[in-house]
Amino acid sequence: DKLDTVMHTLRLVNTEDAAVQEMFDPLGLTVAMLKKHGVKVDEIRINGKEVIDVLEDAPMSWKDLVAASFRKKEEIFELQKTEQDKIKEEAEGFWQKIREFRTDFRQTGPFAYQGPVQGAYDQLDAFSVTLVQMESAGAQVNATKSLYELPPIDYNETKATREELVALKRMWDFKANLENVYADWKTKLWNELDTEVLDDQNKVILKNLR
Numbered sequence: 001d002k003l004d005t006v007m008h009t010l011r012l013v014n015t016e017d018a019a020v021q022e023m024f025d026p027l028g029l030t031v032a033m034l035k036k037h038g039v040k041v042d043e044i045r046i047n048g049k050e051v052i053d054v055l056e057d058a059p060m061s062w063k064d065l066v067a068a069s070f071r072k073k074e075e076i077f078e079l080q081k082t083e084q085d086k087i088k089e090e091a092e093g094f095w096q097k098i099r100e101f102r103t104d105f106r107q108t109g110p111f112a113y114q115g116p117v118q119g120a121y122d123q124l125d126a127f128s129v130t131l132v133q134m135e136s137a138g139a140q141v142n143a144t145k146s147l148y149e150l151p152p153i154d155y156n157e158t159k160a161t162r163e164e165l166v167a168l169k170r171m172w173d174f175k176a177n178l179e180n181v182y183a184d185w186k187t188k189l190w191n192e193l194d195t196e197v198l199d200d201q202n203k204v205i206l207k208n209l210r
Contacts, residue, residue: 003076003079003080003083004147006072006076007076007080007147007148008147009069010069010072010073011147013065013066013069014069017066020062021059021062024055024058024059024062027055027058028055031051031052031055080148080149083148084148084149084150087141087144087145087148087150088150090141091141091145091153094137094138094141095153097134098134098138098155098157098158099157101130101131101134101157101161102157102158102160102161105127105161105164108123109123109124109127109164109168110123110124110168110172111168117172117175117176117179120168120172121172124165124168124169124172127161127165128165131158131161131162131165134155134158135155135158135162138153138155138158141153
């Protein structure tokens with residue numbers, strides 16, 4: 001998109017202005033030092049011009065570029081405003097999608113799931129895939145908003161969902177480990193069981209649960 005390219009260029013000029021201006025004096029001093037040590041800088045050319053002339057012209061050329069960027073910003077003001085309105089509308093639509101995803105997760109996620117552990121893992125994987133997509137899309141929305149000088153959106157819903165997914169994964173990992181331990185016990189004969197070992201294992205499980 002041409003307008004995106006223009007906005008990106010204007011932002012780049014604006015953000016780099018101070019840094020570029022700070023470069024001119026050090027570059028001039030560097031050239032002077034090179035001449036002092038016998039380096040024939042007069043023979044160095046940039047686009048057909050001697051490097052000294054380029055450095056002398058650089059500050060004014062940069063100021064002209066900055067001034068041109070301000071003029072361009074004024075020229076595209078109405079276009080930018082129209083695009084901002086469009087971006088706001090799209091961002092609102094995306095926000096609603098996040099809210100719907102969050103509601104679905106809270107209602108159908110494996111919070112009180114009574115089935116097998118693998119079923120819970122399948123649900124977590126599906127929600128995780130969708131969440132990654134939402135997070136990526138949210139980052140893109142904010143990148144576009146930033147480009148057009150709009151404030152970013154703090155997607156607390158995605159952050160909360162990410163935290164709860166991690167907590168749910170730990171819970172189901174705990175249950176999977178518990179089932180594996182008890183399944184192993186069931187394979188042993190009574191005379192093979194060491195009650196002290198079983199008691200120690202239960203203590204570890206309780207400690208991890210806390």
